[in-house]
Amino acid sequence: MINYNRIVTGETIDACYHDSEDPMNRHNCYAEALPRVYSSERAADLMRREPAYHESERLLPPELRLQGVQRIANYVEPMWVFLEMEQRFSRLIRNGYIARNPLSSEWKKQMLSGFPKIDEGKDIPGYRPKIRSTASGFFILGTSGVGKSTAVESVLSLYPQVIVHTEYNAQPVDQNQLVWLKLDCPHDGSTRGLCVSFFLALDNLLGTRYYNKYCESKRRTALELLPLMAREASLLGLGVLVIDEIQRLKSASSGGNDEMLEFFVLLVNTIGLPVVLVGTHKAYNLLSGTFAMARRGEGQGDLIWPLFKEDAYWDFFLEGLWRYQWTSESTELTKELSQVIYDESQGITDIAIKLYMLAQWSVIGEEAELLTPEVFRTVAKESLQLVQPILSALRAGNLEILRTVPDIQSPLSNLELFYENAFKRIANQTKALSKLGSRPPDIFQQIVNQLILAGIDGEEGKLCAQKAIAHCGNGADIKELLDAFQFDWIMSNC
Numbered sequence: 001m002i003n004y005n006r007i008v009t010g011e012t013i014d015a016c017y018h019d020s021e022d023p024m025n026r027h028n029c030y031a032e033a034l035p036r037v038y039s040s041e042r043a044a045d046l047m048r049r050e051p052a053y054h055e056s057e058r059l060l061p062p063e064l065r066l067q068g069v070q071r072i073a074n075y076v077e078p079m080w081v082f083l084e085m086e087q088r089f090s091r092l093i094r095n096g097y098i099a100r101n102p103l104s105s106e107w108k109k110q111m112l113s114g115f116p117k118i119d120e121g122k123d124i125p126g127y128r129p130k131i132r133s134t135a136s137g138f139f140i141l142g143t144s145g146v147g148k149s150t151a152v153e154s155v156l157s158l159y160p161q162v163i164v165h166t167e168y169n170a171q172p173v174d175q176n177q178l179v180w181l182k183l184d185c186p187h188d189g190s191t192r193g194l195c196v197s198f199f200l201a202l203d204n205l206l207g208t209r210y211y212n213k214y215c216e217s218k219r220r221t222a223l224e225l226l227p228l229m230a231r232e233a234s235l236l237g238l239g240v241l242v243i244d245e246i247q248r249l250k251s252a253s254s255g256g257n258d259e260m261l262e263f264f265v266l267l268v269n270t271i272g273l274p275v276v277l278v279g280t281h282k283a284y285n286l287l288s289g290t291f292a293m294a295r296r297g298e299g300q301g302d303l304i305w306p307l308f309k310e311d312a313y314w315d316f317f318l319e320g321l322w323r324y325q326w327t328s329e330s331t332e333l334t335k336e337l338s339q340v341i342y343d344e345s346q347g348i349t350d351i352a353i354k355l356y357m358l359a360q361w362s363v364i365g366e367e368a369e370l371l372t373p374e375v376f377r378t379v380a381k382e383s384l385q386l387v388q389p390i391l392s393a394l395r396a397g398n399l400e401i402l403r404t405v406p407d408i409q410s411p412l413s414n415l416e417l418f419y420e421n422a423f424k425r426i427a428n429q430t431k432a433l434s435k436l437g438s439r440p441p442d443i444f445q446q447i448v449n450q451l452i453l454a455g456i457d458g459e460e461g462k463l464c465a466q467k468a469i470a471h472c473g474n475g476a477d478i479k480e481l482l483d484a485f486q487f488d489w490i491m492s493n494c
Helices: 040-047 055-059 062-074 080-097 104-114 148-156 191-206 210-215 222-235 246-251 256-270 281-288 291-297 312-322 335-345 349-363 373-383 385-396 412-435 443-453 458-472 484-492
Strands: 012-014 137-141 162-168 171-178 180-184 240-244 275-279
Touching: 040 080, 055 062, 062 349, 062 412, 080 137, 080 148, 080 240, 137 281, 148 180, 148 240, 148 275, 171 191, 180 191, 191 210, 191 222, 210 222, 222 256, 246 275, 246 281, 256 275, 275 281, 312 335, 312 349, 335 349, 335 373, 335 385, 349 373, 349 412, 443 458
Parallel strands: 012 162, 137 275, 180 240, 240 275
Antiparallel strands: 162 171
């Protein structure tokens, strides 16, 4: 069976070189095709995700405002731990390329830049200076939903995924450089499943047929596929391999976890490929018990993902999130609301974001669209049942329990159902009002709604709607009023 794990894809670009700031990587086409080292401010700007929003959207019908709330799921505010991770990945990828230069003549120049007194070996044909692999790796462990995967993918997005090399310093180069690859650990925790995921990802990114070549025959075992995987990773100049959901190894068949971890060590030690393993606290004992991998993991220092404390960082995060509010009435963020959201999420950003979405969906269309502490408490009680074991352990300060808690799905899986229920509630309210003699929005309000969706301020939209009706006459229908020519006239005259 083909493994269809989600594959994270990035940008493919043509190589554009610049002199490396690090003398150890000068004359290395892999390293000099990477972006320059980012400042913390620049990295934060590039990773930040602020969905489109305008205050006037509060005037939209409830059905449209329900859809607007969905945008909050895309909100990303890179906190300090994102920036620390960005620095680690930057060092990891660049240092990993020091011992890997695909061009022999440039390799010698690189070594002379990094080691001015190195023996050049001029009299030995094909001589390549010996240099120890500088590759390493590290672990990222934390509670489900704290933002590990979001942060990793945000950091990886700062780098092109594939760089196409054709010429470097007047030398022809026919090389696709794979800067990074992120895979999920297979659900069955098998090494063969990981290899299959690897080759499927390469086929998806590069248009190759590695799966047909290596995996279509079920006769090939994991032990046969692992060297092939290592070979292709080396030929492609893979900069870093990220394996997410590493806690799934605990459910692997006997010996499967040791086999895969030993393979990761092989990748780091033999071909110099940096490996980053990401997982929940449940993977802690598994990883810390493997001495060789733990030693390599200390190359950048393990990252135990911190939870937000109820401090200035939490306030900064919540204030940024609070801007995205689609309720008809504005609710001010108070200290009490901040405390309630913290208590119900325990500083887990994914849960806080989803809780904010669920709270808005629960009140939109009601007589009073206010976000009160009681609303958040009720929504949390009804919708966060699956994550209660984690939240209870965090409230009790018992981190040891987190190493035994099974992988629990975040409330994201419940969002679609909650949205559907909110939509049905509003639809039923609309039908009830209709039976009582209420009518749908008139032509004027329909035009205002369309203009707000187009990004026009609510008050300005009302003025434009008045001019449109005056221009076309009271008898015009919505189609006439939004006719392309007339719409252009409205826009140019408002």
